[in-house]
Amino acid sequence: MASPSLLLLGAGNMGGALLRAWLGKGAIAAAKSAVVDPNPSIPVLELCEAHGVAVNPAEDPGYDVCVLAVKPQMFASVLPTLDWPRIAETLFLSIAAGTTIETIGHLLAERAPGARVVRTMPSLPASVGRGVTLLCEGGRLRGGDRDVATALMAAAGETYWCRDEDHLDRVMGVTGCSPAYVFLLAEALTDAALAQGVGPADARRIAEASVTGAAAMLAQDGRPAAALRRSVTSPGGTTQAALSVLDDETEGLRPRVNAAVEAAYARARELAS
Ligand SMILES: NC(=O)C1=CN([C@@H]2O[C@H](COP(=O)(O)OP(=O)(O)OC[C@H]3O[C@@H](n4cnc5c(N)ncnc54)[C@H](O)[C@@H]3O)[C@@H](O)[C@H]2O)C=CC1
Ligand SMILES: O=C(O)[C@@H]1CCC=N1
Numbered sequence: 587m588a589s590p591s592l593l594l595l596g597a598g599n600m601g602g603a604l605l606r607a608w609l610g611k612g613a614i615a616a617a618k619s620a621v622v623d624p625n626p627s628i629p630v631l632e633l634c635e636a637h638g639v640a641v642n643p644a645e646d647p648g649y650d651v652c653v654l655a656v657k658p659q660m661f662a663s664v665l666p667t668l669d670w671p672r673i674a675e676t677l678f679l680s681i682a683a684g685t686t687i688e689t690i691g692h693l694l695a696e697r698a699p700g701a702r703v704v705r706t707m708p709s710l711p712a713s714v715g716r717g718v719t720l721l722c723e724g725g726r727l728r729g730g731d732r733d734v735a736t737a738l739m740a741a742a743g744e745t746y747w748c749r750d751e752d753h754l755d756r757v758m759g760v761t762g763c764s765p766a767y768v769f770l771l772a773e774a775l776t777d778a779a780l781a782q783g784v785g786p787a788d789a790r791r792i793a794e795a796s797v798t799g800a801a802a803m804l805a806q807d808g809r810p811a812a813a814l815r816r817s818v819t820s821p822g823g824t825t826q827a828a829l830s831v832l833d834d835e836t837e838g839l840r841p842r843v844n845a846a847v848e849a850a851y852a853r854a855r856e857l858a859s
Contacts, residue, residue, distance in 0.1 A: 590650035591618035601655030603713035613741035646670035658682040665693035684857025687724035704735045707762040712742035718761040722748040759850030
């Protein structure tokens with residue numbers, strides 16, 4: 587399919603980030619696409635204006651793809667109200683945490699019986715084309731649907747098809763949630779700089795530059811993270827002393843990150859029920 591016409595339902599943090607990526611890469615047919623959001627932000631309005639994307643159109647001409655990007659808690663009230671010409675032909679992509687393909691199918695059943703649904707889990711760096719999106723499907727897709735979903739999400743960064751929904755729920759703590767872990771690390775480094783007597787503006791500047799510098803090196807160097815970590819860590823030096831705290835086998839970052847990913851999985855299961 588050439589770039590699809592697309593309806594974005596919900597253009598908040600994540601929907602807006604995806605929209606930015608799609609329009610930047612020409613991945614959607616902007617003039618045939620629309621955003622529906624009762625409270626669109628100024629940047630989203632400016633983006634739509636610049637690319638000729640309709641915002642809250644009075645009439646829906648119909649869309650190849652509809653991306654469901656409202657909060658999971660809104661699905662039950664919003665999905666049954668969706669309607670446009672040939673809605674049963676539209677491919678639905680959900681980005682919501684937890685909500686299952688079966689639930690989405692039920693909520694769309696009246697107007698789009700047998701709807702083809704792809705569940706995805708993008709991540710916020712999609713806004714700069716550096717997201718990671720997990721995808722999975724429930725067995726109803728037609729030929730070409732998988733390629734359409736992959737192409738849309740690849741415009742926002744890396745993609746990975748999970749074997750089923752449970753797999754997606756398990757892995758989302760590694761991808762969709764993890765930008766928050768990295769931002770938290772930047773916050774923690776800022777706090778540590780403050781504790782060592784650096785002023786607030788400089789504390790933030792040197793902490794955030796440390797995180798973005800390491801991330802840029804990881805992206806560009808080609809060596810795996812473990813090799814780069816070793817190249818910072820002089821035997822018997824200061825980093826080794828620091829890592830004896832941060833990389834403790836039972837209380838260090840690795841077991842804590844693993845526990846965080848498990849907590850995200852547990853919450854995804856709760857949101858599904
Ligand atoms: N924020 C993130 O990093 C990620 C979020 N997600 C998923 O994305 C979805 C949205 O999350 P955020 O963007 O963070 O939330 P958000 O609160 O920033 O965006 C939700 C948007 O939905 C709009 N909205 C409310 N009622 C609506 C309606 N009736 N019709 C259309 N739009 C409506 C709101 O005005 C808002 O702009 C959630 O399902 C979440 O699980 C998935 C991956 C990452
Ligand atoms: O916190 C959430 O539920 C969403 C999904 C992944 C990132 N944000």
